[in-house]
Amino acid sequence: MTTAVGPKTRRRIMAGIRASGRLHVGHWLGALQTFVELTRDNDCYYEIADLHALTTNFARSGEIADSVRDIALGFLAAGLDPQRCTIFVQSRVPEISELAVLFSMITPVSWLERVPSYKDQIAALGSEIATHGFLGYPVLQTVDIIAFRGQAVPVGQDQLPHLELCREIVRRFNHLYGDVLTEPEAVLSQAPAVPGTDGRKMSKSYNNSILLSDSAAETTAKVKEMFTDPTKIRKNDPGHPEICPVFFFQEIFNARNAPDIAHRCRTGQLGCVEDKADMAVHLNAGLAALRERRRELESKMDYVDEVLANGTRRARETAAHTLAEVRAAMKL
Ligand code: SF4
Known part of the structure; x- marks a missing residue:
């Protein structure tokens, strides 16, 4: 189920950016402008997804901190107001990791193996990235949404299959343990795919980006x-x-x-x-x-750190409620 950007009724929006590099113009035009627009009429949670970055960058984990800082600066510089949305760092919300373990128990491996990007990314990046965590990426994505009771997720057309898998996992949970979770809807982004300097889609992995920095x-x-x-x-x-x-x-x-x-x-x-x-x-x-x-903002990093600390505290409160409900439903 999809809706256009700018829904009339106030909803909980959940979105994030993977901390696997610096933000570029494609992020700004394709995601950040939508993020800002959505904060006008919705309750938005925006995640800096550093655990997701580990799936392909585990051998260079030391680079992730620079990306987290760059994304935080980019979010604020693009106009996200921390009074109107919750900005947080994924790995600093341990409830997400616990929920990911619980949801990994109910997600069939066959569902994960059929995600097209799983095989495509292994073909592109090599078999060494085919870890347990990489296969389980969609489980972690699902948890990112349900931990914050996300009702809607801004996505591009190419990400719709991922959201559909998330909805399937939620349906399976509700089928097994009772009607606890809401299936998130897509807020379909109208933003065009932004080309990089080589004409392909602008992407860190293609080294074709114009960075915001x-x-x-x-x-x-x-x-x-x-x-x-x-x-x-x-x-x-x-x-x-x-x-x-x-x-x-x-x-x-x-x-x-x-x-x-x-x-x-x-x-x-x-x-x-x-x-x-x-x-x-x-x-x-x-x-x-x-x-x-x-x-x-670079000259006020204490302020940026404070924004992340406050956002992460709020995010933990919400995720802790969800975790308690999930544990209760599973009778743990
Ligand atoms: S082909 Fe050359 S002149 Fe034409 S739009 Fe592109 S850059 Fe401009």
């Missing part, structure tokens, strides 16, 4: 190297802006001029070097306020 100069250098329409080799060649990642960003950050840019690209009046330089200026302008807030 990058300086304007670093951003400009990355844009200079950006993939464009491969058939447009010289300025005079007619281009296809609809397949060009540079144009994707022009449409967002330079919307007023985008039709003219598309026309000049198609008719061979605009070259990629010139267009990239122009796009970098507009992208940097669009990111300037967020980056400025991020810089300010």
